[in-house]
Amino acid sequence: MRRNFSHNKIKLLFQAIILLLIIILVIIGCTDKAKKADFEAYCPFGGLVSLGSKFNLGSMSCSMNESQVFMGLFLLIGVILIGKLFCGYICPIGTVIEWLNKLFARFKFSIVLKGKPDRILRAGKYILLFFTAYFTATTSELWCKKFDPYYAAVTGFGSDTVLLVGILTILTVVVLSVFIRFFWCKYVCPLGALSNIFSNVLITAPILIIYFGLYIFGIKLPILWLLLALCLSGTLTEILRFKFFSISPFRINIDKNSCTACGNCDDNCPQGIPVSSYEKVTHPDCTLCLDCTKECSSSGSIKLNKGNYAWLPPVALVVLFILALLTARNFEFKTLSERWGNYVELESVQKFEMEGLKSVKCWGSSKSLQNKLMKKQGIVGLDTYVKSHKVVVYYDSTKIDEYGIKKAIFTPYQYKIQKFDEYQPEKIAVFEIPINGLWDVQDNTDLIRMLRVNPKIVGFETNFGEPVIAKIYVELGKVSPDSLIYLIQQKSYERKLPNGKSETVKVNFRCEGRGAFVDTLDYVTFRRRLFAGYDQAFNNYENYQPADLMIFEIGLPDAERIAVRRTLKYLTSQISFFDGVVRLRTAYTDREALLIYFDPTQVNPQDIRNKLSEPMLKILTSDEKIMEMENSFEFREPIKIYHVTPEMYALEK
Numbered sequence: 001m002r003r004n005f006s007h008n009k010i011k012l013l014f015q016a017i018i019l020l021l022i023i024i025l026v027i028i029g030c031t032d033k034a035k036k037a038d039f040e041a042y043c044p045f046g047g048l049v050s051l052g053s054k055f056n057l058g059s060m061s062c063s064m065n066e067s068q069v070f071m072g073l074f075l076l077i078g079v080i081l082i083g084k085l086f087c088g089y090i091c092p093i094g095t096v097i098e099w100l101n102k103l104f105a106r107f108k109f110s111i112v113l114k115g116k117p118d119r120i121l122r123a124g125k126y127i128l129l130f131f132t133a134y135f136t137a138t139t140s141e142l143w144c145k146k147f148d149p150y151y152a153a154v155t156g157f158g159s160d161t162v163l164l165v166g167i168l169t170i171l172t173v174v175v176l177s178v179f180i181r182f183f184w185c186k187y188v189c190p191l192g193a194l195s196n197i198f199s200n201v202l203i204t205a206p207i208l209i210i211y212f213g214l215y216i217f218g219i220k221l222p223i224l225w226l227l228l229a230l231c232l233s234g235t236l237t238e239i240l241r242f243k244f245f246s247i248s249p250f251r252i253n254i255d256k257n258s259c260t261a262c263g264n265c266d267d268n269c270p271q272g273i274p275v276s277s278y279e280k281v282t283h284p285d286c287t288l289c290l291d292c293t294k295e296c297s298s299s300g301s302i303k304l305n306k307g308n309y310a311w312l313p314p315v316a317l318v319v320l321f322i323l324a325l326l327t328a329r330n331f332e333f334k335t336l337s338e339r340w341g342n343y344v345e346l347e348s349v350q351k352f353e354m355e356g357l358k359s360v361k362c363w364g365s366s367k368s369l370q371n372k373l374m375k376k377q378g379i380v381g382l383d384t385y386v387k388s389h390k391v392v393v394y395y396d397s398t399k400i401d402e403y404g405i406k407k408a409i410f411t412p413y414q415y416k417i418q419k420f421d422e423y424q425p426e427k428i429a430v431f432e433i434p435i436n437g438l439w440d441v442q443d444n445t446d447l448i449r450m451l452r453v454n455p456k457i458v459g460f461e462t463n464f465g466e467p468v469i470a471k472i473y474v475e476l477g478k479v480s481p482d483s484l485i486y487l488i489q490q491k492s493y494e495r496k497l498p499n500g501k502s503e504t505v506k507v508n509f510r511c512e513g514r515g516a517f518v519d520t521l522d523y524v525t526f527r528r529r530l531f532a533g534y535d536q537a538f539n540n541y542e543n544y545q546p547a548d549l550m551i552f553e554i555g556l557p558d559a560e561r562i563a564v565r566r567t568l569k570y571l572t573s574q575i576s577f578f579d580g581v582v583r584l585r586t587a588y589t590d591r592e593a594l595l596i597y598f599d600p601t602q603v604n605p606q607d608i609r610n611k612l613s614e615p616m617l618k619i620l621t622s623d624e625k626i627m628e629m630e631n632s633f634e635f636r637e638p639i640k641i642y643h644v645t646p647e648m649y650a651l652e653k
Contacts, residue, residue, distance in 0.1 A: 008294045010314050011088065015095040022092055044086065045191040048072035052137035056223045058337035059140045059363055065387065066328040074324040076198045078316060082250050084195045085317050087185065088287030094185055097177040098270045104178055112181045112272035119239045121187040126238075129190035130231040137223050140363055181272045186285060196284055197234040202245035207233060243282035250305055250312065252281040252292060258301045265292035265302055275302070288313050335386040336366035343380040343394065350397045352405050355390040358442035362386060369409070376400065376408040406466070413444045413462045416530045416560070417452055417473075427476035428458060428526045431484060433515025434467040437508050446507050450493045454479065459530050467512050473526060485511050527588040532560045534568045535585035538576045544599065546644040549582070552596040552608050555636030559592040564633075571633060574617040578603050594635070597644065605641050 047068025050061035054069075078085050087094055101110050113121065136142055176183040185192050197204055211226045237244060254265075256279060265275040271285040275292045290310055296302045304310060343349065359365055366384035373379045373393065378400030383392040393405050400408075438447060444462065451457045451472065459473030472484060488509050494502045521529070558564050565586075572584045580602025585595050596608055612635060616628045 008289065008291050010310075011289050011291070014089040014314060014317070015098075018090055018092055019095055042071060043068050044072035044075045045194070046072075046142055048076070048194065049133050049136040049142070050140075052133055052223065052227075053140045054333060056137040057140055058334065059366075060333055060335050060386075061136060061140050061142050061363060064142070066331050066333055067325060069333065070324040070328040070331070071321070074320045074327075076195075078320050079195045079198045080201050080246075081248060082313065082316050083248055083286065083288040084192075084199065085288060085313050085320075087192060087195065088289035089313065089317055091185075091191075093173070093189070094182075097173070097182055097184055100174070100178055101181055101270065110179055110181045113186075118186075119242070122238050123235050124187045125189050125193040126231045126235040128188060129193040130227055132190050133227050134224060137227070182270065182285070185271070193231070193234060196238060196244065197230050199246050199248070199284070200234060200237050200244040201247050203233050203237060204230065238284050242284065244284060246282075250288065250309070252278075252286065252288070252290075253303055253306045254279055254281075255301045255303075255306075258298050260298045260301070262297045264295040264297050268292065268295040332385050332387045334383050335360075335363055336370065336382065336384045338370050339381040339394065340374055341380040342396070346380065346396055348397070349380065349394050352393045352395060352402050353390065354393070354406070354409065355388055356437075357389045357391055357409070357440050359440040360384050360386060360389050360391060373408055376404070379405065379408060403466075407464050410439070410464045410468070411441065412464065413441070413460070414530050414532070415444070415448055415460045416458070416527075416532075417448060417460055418455065418458045420458075420527075424523050425458065425475040426523060428473050428521045428523065429476045429479075429517050430519040430521065431472045431474060431479075431481065431515055432518045433470055433472070433481075433484070433488075434465060434512035435470045435488060436467040436510040436512060438462065438468045438470060443509075446493070446505060447488065447509060449495060449505075450487050450490060450507070451484075454483070454487065457484075459526065461530065471518075473521075473530070476520060481515055481517075485515070524588070524590060531586075531588040531592075532565070533586045534559075534565050535583075536569070536572045537583045538572070539579060539582045541582040541597070544582060548599060549597050549644045550600050551640075551642055551644060552598060552605050553589065553593050553640040553642070554609075554612070555591050555638075556586060556594040557592060557634060557636060559586040559594065567632070570617050570619050570629060571612075573619045574614070574631075575608070575611055576620075577618065578607065578611065581608065591636075605639070609639065 043064075046061070046064055047070070050064035051069050051072070053059060053061050075086050104110060173184045173188070207226070207229045211221060211229075214221060252275065254276065259276065261276060263276065266273075268291050269275055270289060270291060271283075271287070273281065273283045273285055275281060288304070290304065290313065293302045293304065293310065304312065360369060363386075366382075366386070369384065369391065370382050373382055378396045378398075379393060380396060381394030383394075384390070385392075391409070393409075395405060435447075437443065444460070447470075448460055451460060456475040456478040457472060458475060461471040461473070463469045463471070474484075488511055490507065492504050492506045495505045496502050556564075568584070568586070575581050575584055575596060578598070580599035581596060582599065583595075583597035585597075587593055587595055589595075598605075598608065612633070613631075615631055617631050619627050619629060621627060
C-alpha cells in the first residue's frame with residue numbers, strides 16, 4: 001500500500017496553509033493574550049446551526065455573525081453544485097486525520113470498515129447533527145462547543161469546553177482514526193452529515209419546500225420535524241442506497257478501456273473508496289480531492305468529468321470564500337428579536353432606534369438589555385444588531401416617550417479611579433459637565449482610562465441627561481477645568497495591554513459648555529458616595545422596624561473588589577443560619593466595613609463573630625442541600641456594635 005504527500009501538490013498546499021495559520025494564531029494567543037484569536041470567526045458549521053436558531057427563536061447564537069452564516073451557506077452551495085470541497089481541502093480535523101493515516105500506513109495499523117458495521121456506524125454523525133442542530137435552534141447556544149475536538153484543541157480547552165469531554169473527544173478521534181480510516185469524518189462529523197444531506201439535494205429540496213411552504217401558508221410545524229426529516233433522509237440514503245440523488249455535474253470518471261487495474265487509486269484514496277470499481281464515482285465519501293487522478297499509473301484513465309478540470313475544486317473554493325465574505329458585508333442580521341407584554345394587542349406600536357451602543361456586542365449582552373427594558377412599563381419589544389451596535393425599541397406611546405426609553409437604556413455609572421493605598425487627599429472638588437457621546441459602559445470605561453493619566457483625578461460619576469451629566473472628582477485646587485476638557489475631547493488614547501504593549505483607541509466625546517465646580521467633599525464623604533457595595537436582606541428583614549435592630553460592624557479590606565463582592569453571597573448563606581440575623585451589606589463608614597443587621601433579642605454579637613471566624617462556610621444550595629467551602633475572608637478589628645439610626649440610613653444607596 002503506497003500513500004504519500006507529494007503528488008497532489010495543490011491539495012497539500014491548501015491543507016498546509018490552513019494548518020499553519022491555525023498554529024500561528026494559537027502561538028500568538030498563548031504568548032500575547034491581547035491578540036488571542038477568535039477561532040469561531042470562520043466556522044461555517046456554527047453559522048449554519050445558528051441560522052436555525054435565528055429562524056426558530058429570532059436570535060443568533062452568541063459569537064455567531066453574518067460571516068459564519070454566509071460561509072456556511074456558500075459551503076452548501078458548493079456541495080450542491082460541485083461537491084464536498086471543504087472536507088477535502090480545508091477541514092483541519094480531516095487534514096490531521098489524513099496525515100496520521102498516511103504516517104501510520106507503513107505499519108498497517110489502519111483498516112477500512114466495510115459491510116454492515118460500516119453502514120450502521122454511519123448513522124452516528126446524523127444523530128450527532130440532529131442533537132447539535134436541535135439544541136442550538138431551541139436555546140441559541142452552540143451545543144457542539146462542548147465536544148468539538150477542533151475548538152477544544154485550538155483554545156486550550158477554553159471556557160466553553162467541558163474539560164473531560166474535550167480530552168475524551170480528542171483522544172477518541174485521534175486513536176480511532178489511526179486504527180479506522182477516517183473514523184471522525186465517516187461516523188461522527190456533523191458537518192459531514194450536513195454536507196451529505198445537501199449533496200442528496202433531490203431528496204432534501206422537497207423536504208425544505210414542503211416545510212417552508214406550509215410555513216408561508218400559516219402552518220408552523222416545530223423545527224424538530226424538519227431536523228428529523230433531514231437527518232432521517234440522509235441516514236437512510238447513505239445506509240441503504242450508498243449514493244446520493246445529486247444534481248452536481250462533477251464526478252470522478254474512470255476510463256475502463258485504458259485502466260491497467262494497478263490499484264493505486266484504491267490504495268491512495270484518503271477515504272478508502274474502491275475507486276477502480278466505479279465508472280463514475282458516486283460514493284458519499286468522495287470529496288473531489290483528486291488524489292486518485294494524481295496517483296493513476298495510466299495517465300488519463302481517471303479524470304474529473306473526462307476532461308482537464310483539476311483546477312476546478314481549488315478555484316471554486318477561493319471564489320466561494322470571497323463571495324461569502326463580500327456578501328456578508330452587505331447584510332446585518334438581528335442578533336435578538338423579542339416581543340412581550342401587550343405588544344400583539346396594540347393597534348399602533350412606535351419604534352425608537354439608537355446606534356452606537358458598544359455594550360451591545362453579543363447575544364448575551366442583548367439579552368441583558370432586554371431583561372432591563374422589560375421592567376419598564378410601556379416598552380414591549382427589542383431588536384438588536386451587534387455589527388452596528390444598534391437597538392430598535394418597540395413601545396406604547398401612551399405610556400412612555402423616547403426620553404423615557406433613553407432613560408431606561410441608560411445605566412448610571414460610578415467609579416473610584418484611584419486606589420488610595422497610601423495617598424488620601426483632604427478635600428475633593430466635584431466638577432460637573434455635560435458630555436456628548438457618553439452613553440454605555442464601554443464609553444464610560446474609555447473615558448475613565450483617559451482621565452486616569454492624571455493622578456489628581458480620583459473619581460467619576462454619570463447621571464442621565466441629554467447630553468449625559470458627568471461628575472468628575474478631583475483633588476481640590478490641583479486640576480483646572482481646561483485640563484479636564486482637554487482630556488475628555490481627545491480623539492484617541494493609548495490603552496495598555498496585558499502584554500505590556502499598547503494600542504490606539506479612537507473616541508469621540510464632546511463637552512457641552514465649560515462645566516463648573518459644584519461641590520467640595522472631605523475624603524470620607526467621597527468614599528461613601530462612590531463606594532461599590534453589596535447588600536442582601538433575608539430572614540424576614542421587612543418585618544422589622546429600624547429601632548428593633550442593631551448593627552455588627554467589622555472591617556473588611558478590599559470590600560469593593562469584584563472578587564470579594566462575588567463571594568459575599570457565600571458569607572451571606574453562612575450567617576443566615578442565625579434566625580435573628582436579617583441583613584448583610586458592605587459600606588464605607590470610616591473604613592471598608594462589613595455590616596450585619598441583627599435582632600439583639602435572638603442573637604449575641606459574639607456568636608456572630610464566632611460564625612465569621614469558622615474555617616469553613618456552610619452554603620445552602622438551591623435544592624436545599626448544604627455544602628461547605630473554605631472561608632477566605634479576612635476581617636479587621638475593632639468590632640463596633642450600635643443601633644440602627646437615621647444617620648446610618650444616610651449611608652445606604
